[in-house]
Amino acid sequence: MSHSEADGFDDGYLVRRAQEGYLDAYAELVNRHSLLAYRVALRILGHHQDAEDVAQDALVTAWQQLPQFRGESAFSTWLYRIVTRRAVNRINRDHRHSSADVLAELADDSAQTEIAFERNETVDAVTDAIQALPPAQRIVVVLHHLEGLSYADVATVTASSVPAVRSQLYRARRALGSALAEWR
Numbered sequence: 001m002s003h004s005e006a007d008g009f010d011d012g013y014l015v016r017r018a019q020e021g022y023l024d025a026y027a028e029l030v031n032r033h034s035l036l037a038y039r040v041a042l043r044i045l046g047h048h049q050d051a052e053d054v055a056q057d058a059l060v061t062a063w064q065q066l067p068q069f070r071g072e073s074a075f076s077t078w079l080y081r082i083v084t085r086r087a088v089n090r091i092n093r094d095h096r097h098s099s100a101d102v103l104a105e106l107a108d109d110s111a112q113t114e115i116a117f118e119r120n121e122t123v124d125a126v127t128d129a130i131q132a133l134p135p136a137q138r139i140v141v142v143l144h145h146l147e148g149l150s151y152a153d154v155a156t157v158t159a160s161s162v163p164a165v166r167s168q169l170y171r172a173r174r175a176l177g178s179a180l181a182e183w184r
């Protein structure tokens with residue numbers, strides 16, 4: 001299956017082909033979802049290198065566990081779950097970095113205007129506030145507000161209920177509101 005042929009297939013088909021042993025099908029899944037894995041890991045962990053490690057580990061784990069994937073959820077939802085677990089494991093090992101590391105890596109050196117400076121300060125404050133949340137709250141904020149997942153999808157990814165997700169989001173929003181009160 002060539003790359004252009006794989007573009008026309010949905011994830012479900014590619015998963016079934018990969019489960020049958022077709023490495024090119026899994027390669028296409030990785031091509032489609034590796035940025036998602038990295039982005040979620042970066043938003044949860046706040047550090048580029050840790051996010052790369054977690055995303056790569058999650059994609060390897062997904063390959064290893066693919067025979068057990070039953071398709072009860074979308075492949076992307078399943079991958080969110082794996083990435084989230086790996087990120088939580090990394091947090092629990094207390095391997096934290098400040099959000100300044102992320103901003104330093106992502107900063108655009110040519111953007112030295114006052115507006116860019118104020119925006120960076122705001123991004124820094126929001127990033128710091130999100131990183132200061134307890135992991136359970138940070139994860140639901142990242143998945144719902146930054147990744148755009150529904151309450152039901154967040155509940156699936158986190159293996160919890162919709163009311164538990166709503167409760168975590170409520171607490172997270174209150175904590176973020178307090179932490180960012182001066183930016184209003």
